[in-house]
Amino acid sequence: MIANNPTRSHMPHGGSTRRSNELEHPMNVSASINVLRLLANPTLCLPHYTVSTFDQLPVPLSSACSKYGTEKGPDIRAVVLDKDNCFAVPKQNSVYPAYSAKFDELRKAYPDSRLLIVSNSAGTSSDKGYQEADLLERNTGVKVLRHTTKKPGCHAEIMSHFRNAPETGVTASNQVAIVGDRLFTDVLMANMMGSHSVWIKDGVVPDHGLLSRVEKGLSGFLLRRGYAAPNPRSDFE
Numbered sequence: 001m002i003a004n005n006p007t008r009s010h011m012p013h014g015g016s017t018r019r020s021n022e023l024e025h026p027m028n029v030s031a032s033i034n035v036l037r038l039l040a041n042p043t044l045c046l047p048h049y050t051v052s053t054f055d056q057l058p059v060p061l062s063s064a065c066s067k068y069g070t071e072k073g074p075d076i077r078a079v080v081l082d083k084d085n086c087f088a089v090p091k092q093n094s095v096y097p098a099y100s101a102k103f104d105e106l107r108k109a110y111p112d113s114r115l116l117i118v119s120n121s122a123g124t125s126s127d128k129g130y131q132e133a134d135l136l137e138r139n140t141g142v143k144v145l146r147h148t149t150k151k152p153g154c155h156a157e158i159m160s161h162f163r164n165a166p167e168t169g170v171t172a173s174n175q176v177a178i179v180g181d182r183l184f185t186d187v188l189m190a191n192m193m194g195s196h197s198v199w200i201k202d203g204v205v206p207d208h209g210l211l212s213r214v215e216k217g218l219s220g221f222l223l224r225r226g227y228a229a230p231n232p233r234s235d236f237e
């Protein structure tokens with residue numbers, strides 16, 4: 001994750017610096033480029049629903065996002081979970097013990113392929129031989145997406161997973177909720193793909209890094225001025 005180490009963050013300090021950082025850390029190009037979308041539409045970083053920690057998630061998630069659905073409410077058929085500082089201590093590949101009951105509740109509500117872990121560590125090119133992803137799957141019983149592009153750029157790979165699992169009933173991205181602790185990766189991706197975004201604001205361990213402070217500063221600024229997250233839509237399909 002780029003988030004926990006401010007020295008590796010990719011906020012645009014200036015054109016030449018940003019380009020050289022991207023060359024040194026090619027895996028983070030997705031985050032760097034897509035954060036620029038926020039300049040055109042800052043509300044892309046605003047979540048539809050916010051909780052402090054993972055164990056406060058409402059299940060089913062459609063109950064939380066009710067104001068963003070049709071008259072019947074949103075039709076959330078599948079859930080994507082971030083790992084680091086969402087349901088796990090960063091760099092650990094197991095559910096944080098205090099969250100195990102909530103994790104099991106989610107597995108029951110979204111069985112089999114309806115629950116998917118999409119991490120920017122386990123299951124990416126930084127995960128040699130996908131050893132972390134394999135361990136995480138054994139520890140959680142939940143599929144970990146192997147993806148070539150990091151969040152927020154991997155929405156096509158996420159939707160491909162759901163399309164290949166017809167039992168999920170997912171035919172459109174507004175039937176998916178994305179849960180994570182990062183506004184510039186998890187929430188930005190959810191809004192770019194037209195899904196529901198659920199922000200874990202505080203996570204397992206406090207994050208006082210530069211990126212976290214920028215995220216919270218920008219979202220607070222926008223919310224105080226009356227901005228809101230864009231409505232989930234499915235023109236991505």
Ligand SMILES: [Mg+2]
Pocket residue numbers: 001082083084085086180181182
């Ligand atoms: Mg995270």
